Amino acid sequence: MVNTGALSRLPSPALPPHICSGCEFGPHKRVRKYDIGITSGNKQFYFPKYMTTAPFLEQHASLAAGKRRYLHSISSIYSTEQMRRQMKQHYLDVLHSCLQSGNCVKAFGRAVHALARLGDELWLDPLAKGLALRSVNSAHSAYSCFLFSPLFFHKYNLRSATEKSAEAIKCKLLMKSILPLFRLPSIERTVERFEISIEEDLVKMKFFCKHGIVKTHNLRFQESDALQAVFSSHLCPNVLKAPAKLLSDMVMHFPVSQEEITLSISAAKVSLRNYFERGNGHMKLMHTEMSLHPDEFHYFQVGVDSDITFCLKELRGLLTFAESHCLPVSVYFGAAGKPVCFSIEDMVLEATVVLATLMETESRAPSQHTATPLNTTTSRCEVEAPQDRSGVEQVASSQGSPILAPRLSLYPSQIDLPCGQGDPIRTHAPSPAPSLVCSLLFKALSQAEDAALDPKVLVGVSDEEDVMEEEPQSPPL
């Protein structure tokens, strides 16, 4: 019988605990009788025989049997947090040795391609929650974010905020300098490992390819404020969760040149049709319409019958990504004019695309052509008065996933985009209040980083321990 009391009074050792990793020997477990017993003082300790011959103890040949047993006794009282960290690292090592590194590069490359469809610039944000890649289109009517959690990477090192200045690194890169690095068909065949690091003013990307070739790309970035669209996905009355291929099968019926489509939802069905501006020309174009039954969706919630019109081109990137990873796509939207959010998530990554939609009562002037159709949308999109916001809001992340996102609103026209030297220039900001919110977002980000130092739960579901306050949480899908 192991005497718990005596064990707990033993002092903690100076030796690293890795010797005993993986062998939690809780005091509540019964020890069978062994031929090895030692006495210390007037207490009797019995230890299982395997401990004397454990391979991890053999590394230290100079240890006598007694010392080994002592170490074993220490392990049972050592901090479980440290144990968890080691077990997690062991798990990750196993995981990464099973996964081919090529897959990671492919997913990363696909994410970059999906973002490239949206805008000309890529924002890279290393956060404690993971590496976020974001992009916004020039009309500020579409926003996309791909968040790769640390589990996605073999090693994820984020220098803590206390070491450098309080601001995390926010870098902005030109899409046309990143996109050619990830040529999709060839990248998974030739690249075995991929490293990305952000230093003083450089983003360094190293591709370790076959035959010992190492390609290093140094890209200078512009320091710029983080970009974020805030979106209250759990306030949306209409929620759909579509299996992986469903939406891409649907959009396949529309020509690649189709700019905008209209999604209509009612209790009986969901239908998609292409959208044409009024005016000449629309008579001559092919009209396509299709409808889906609610049964085809994993989850179907219709709060308000609505027709929303949004830009299809910007969405295709995400749908291709979802299809290649076989992930279901969640859609959150409301009435026309309110933005629509498409999101996918799995263990190691989350991706979101938020698109502005056309207002119902809008009548387009025929001279405005579909080159950038949503320009007009943006300027006419109603700004929600921020009266319902509390002073400081903690922002979860850019994912907008329903479980995590607090109640936030989308201001597509007020995304804070600095240009040039980093002076923030407010775009379409009718009142100072939204800009105040934007800057609060950044502060909140850095606070959240500090808070996230406690170890993550081991298992793959990224159960994030966000600090959420009074906001009500949406029901999980």
Next chain:
Amino acid sequence: MKFRGKIIDVACLNHFTRVITTISKLTKVSVLRLTPDNLFFILSEKVANGGVSMWCELAQGNFFDEFQMEGVTADDNEICLEVAPESLSRALKTLQNAKALKIKLTKKHCPCLTISADLPTLSSVSRVVTHDVPVDIIPRKLWHEFKEPHMPDFDVSIYLPPLKTIKNVVDRMKNLSNFLVLEANMSGQMNLKIETDLVSVTTHFKDLGNPPWGDEGSQRDCEAMAQARLDIRKLQQFLTGQQVNPTKALCNLVHHSLVHLILLHEDVSLQYFIPAVA
């Protein structure tokens, strides 16, 4: 004027789609003529096309399970529409796995060919996809432009070598010159020639065989070559569009005047006329 057709068989749908895709590669706008037994895709000779014309005939029974049409009047029991084959092709390509495909002539915002299909899904209810392809109705007074072309009074008629081979040759030749001379004789020999200041290239084909049209062949000297100088891009456009190997491929040459290409499949025949340039 009414038209309804239904295709159920997957292979028929596939074949139909391929025919329409071929037509879409040959021309942007085509005339579709519907009769109770056939469908015709017609491109009439116009300066805008560069003088090429096309005539494609499909027997409706080979594709459609149901085919009902009512022409303009009982006497003129035909429908003539102007349509963009590319839209049709695009609509059909995405519906390849449909359980049933229906084509109808309808009037929505404008006269349309409505293609609707039921797609199989995992749930019990099948998905309905509808494409509306806008068309223009051609009035009867213009119908005379779209009659079947007469077989030209050719000098040489010869079977073509495999289309892929000619296509490869013509693709390479296009880089060198804009004009190509096609010549052939009644002994089964055909040459493709280009000539520039720097270089001249000729590709010879032998033992091609000549189709037996009757007694016209005997009046000609078998070795005499009939030739026609063509714009190479038109020939290339014709060859690029071909997706299926035809059962028979012929070429009729009128010396210095016209090249008439005929492709015969089991249920489709395609005739293409390329005029010679000086």
